[in-house]
Amino acid sequence: MPADELPAAPHTVADWFRGYEENGRLRGFRCAHCGLVTATWGLACPRCGRSEYVDRDLPPTGAVVAYTILSVPGDDFLNDAPYAYVVVELDGGGRVTGWMPTVRDPTQLAIGDRVRFHPGYKPGVQFVKESDAGTSA
Ligand SMILES: [Zn+2]
Numbered sequence: 001m002p003a004d005e006l007p008a009a010p011h012t013v014a015d016w017f018r019g020y021e022e023n024g025r026l027r028g029f030r031c032a033h034c035g036l037v038t039a040t041w042g043l044a045c046p047r048c049g050r051s052e053y054v055d056r057d058l059p060p061t062g063a064v065v066a067y068t069i070l071s072v073p074g075d076d077f078l079n080d081a082p083y084a085y086v087v088v089e090l091d092g093g094g095r096v097t098g099w100m101p102t103v104r105d106p107t108q109l110a111i112g113d114r115v116r117f118h119p120g121y122k123p124g125v126q127f128v129k130e131s132d133a134g135t136s137a
Helices: 013-019
Strands: 025-031 053-058 061-070 083-090 095-100 114-117 127-129
Antiparallel strands (some): 025 053, 061 083, 061 114, 083 095, 114 127
């Protein structure tokens, strides 16, 4: 790409926020130059600086790297609080934020716990513990 040319993405930011979790898939990017996998929309790779992102599905499983219990939610989640707001490191790369309606107390979750993306009708990326994934609706 010539230096005076702005990078371009095949979709808009609005597309990305709508499509972040879409049809039961988590969408992300892989840098074709250095291989970085990320869930964060961008025009250039934060590791190598190239503009060679290609869309890819992200794996639905990962591990909790941070969480908090949220007790004062927005309107869409009034009936769900308290619930865990989590940061998940996906298997194979990429971090996403999401929520876990089955976790209502900090003692019910731990850093490193295995979780699985659980598509639902609510907004946001919903996760369940992998140990619960087979039994929850
Ligand atoms: Zn890169």
